[in-house]
Amino acid sequence: MIDLAIPDKTHDEERQGEALMLEPVVGKNNGRKLYIESYGCAMNFSDSEIVASILQDSGFETTKDFNNADVVFINTCSIRENAEVRVRNRLKEFKAAKTSNPGMIVGVLGCMAERLKSKFLEEEKLVDVVVGPDAYRDLPNLIDTVDGGQKAVNVLLSREETYADINPVRLNTNGINAFVSIMRGCDNMCSFCVVPFTRGRERSREPLSIVKECTDLFNAGYREVTLLGQNVDSYKYKAESPEPEVLNQDVKTTTFANLLEMVAQISPELRVRFSTSHPKDILDDVLYTIAKYDNICNYIHLPVQSGNSRVLELMNRTYDREWYMERVDAIRRIIPDCAISTDIITGFCTETEEEHQETLSMMDYVQYDFAYMFMYSERPGTLAAKRYADDIPEEVKARRLKEVIAKQQHYSHVNTQREVGKVQRVLIEGFSKKSDKDYAGRSDKNAMVIFPVDERYKPGQYANVLVERCTTATLIGHIVD
């Protein structure tokens, strides 16, 4: 898998193997040390913060060194085969630590746990506990079971669990950007995708708990929230009326456009981002809401997957090439200066050379700011694995991917060059990776912007930056008053 310009941290496989740190709390596991490492998409990283919160409440503190840990958790991803291979290799590295410390508990969490269930215990002897994404509240009990000498598995999926009441522990944070889960699961059944099987049915989190979490973040100094869901446009929460006598009144349904507005109204100083938008569900109400609020960023991640209607139908994406182009036209019309990024899969079952050309011509049409590009990887149990042969040779998939990447590199550069000479409102996130003489932050359209430190400005503040030049993915400039 190859990622080009990385616009944010909302994407699978971009962030890998980060260890999370907790403050100790008094509890029954007091003094025990937890090491937790996360793979996959932002939702998995967000879940690790929920896991950390649950375990903090039972007394765990964390370590950044798995060799010192009493409990080692790996929160896993199944999206493509190489994501799973990476986790298996990491487990091998934990083996030596467990050999020298036989009391160490090794747990597999997340999507791979859900996909493989108790098979994990047979296949990987060092694993003691397997826990799916909806069962994290059960972790303290499962650890008890392992302490009692047994292996433990809980991979039950839920139709209700949203962890709405759990206040995630923000770990390894810059104190400025945070992820907030607004829904879980996915009902779309794209034929290539394992997520509906690993994350279960779609459910939306109660909106006031989301607004409260974002307000608390703002009050703690955070200045940007990214609302997360596999398909945020299908967010829908129907308030249940507690009083029988008011049942006849309108029961309020909160849509994604309503929710965006509620979060945007917390403060004009709080930036709002969201991911992922589904082309079939992103309607004009959401676009008008983005246009209405300056603090809702002009940036939409709109995965196309393929530019050809026959392939889209085989993928069960439920839109065609024309529908997708019309949605892009609507974005351009309603939000004139909006960045658009995408996901593309090359070499899906039966994809012809002409169909691949249509993906390339879609890229010419949209001129994406960023793209995440992948070769098709067949996943066991998915509709595509059951119905269609994975018949495009690896070298053809790879060559098509190369062509897609080359085109994206071209448009990433074209788009960054368009920003040169303009003033960008940048949220300062900290020093640049290369030098503490420079600040780094992102523009409204999610481009990375680098500029010399100005003592009057601190991380967490906004600055107007005049862009003087650019690389493929970065804008370089200086603060103007």
Ligand code: SAH
């Ligand atoms: N919910 C998001 C995507 C989540 S998965 C959406 O619907 O767009 C992130 C990306 O991984 C997908 O957009 C797709 O491009 C890619 N992906 C998913 N399954 C894949 C597979 N089997 N092989 C290759 N890429 C895949």
Ligand code: SF4
């Ligand atoms: Fe997977 Fe499709 Fe759901 Fe995205 S919308 S998570 S690609 S099934």
Ligand code: F3S
């Ligand atoms: Fe995310 Fe990977 Fe699961 S992309 S939802 S962690 S399969």
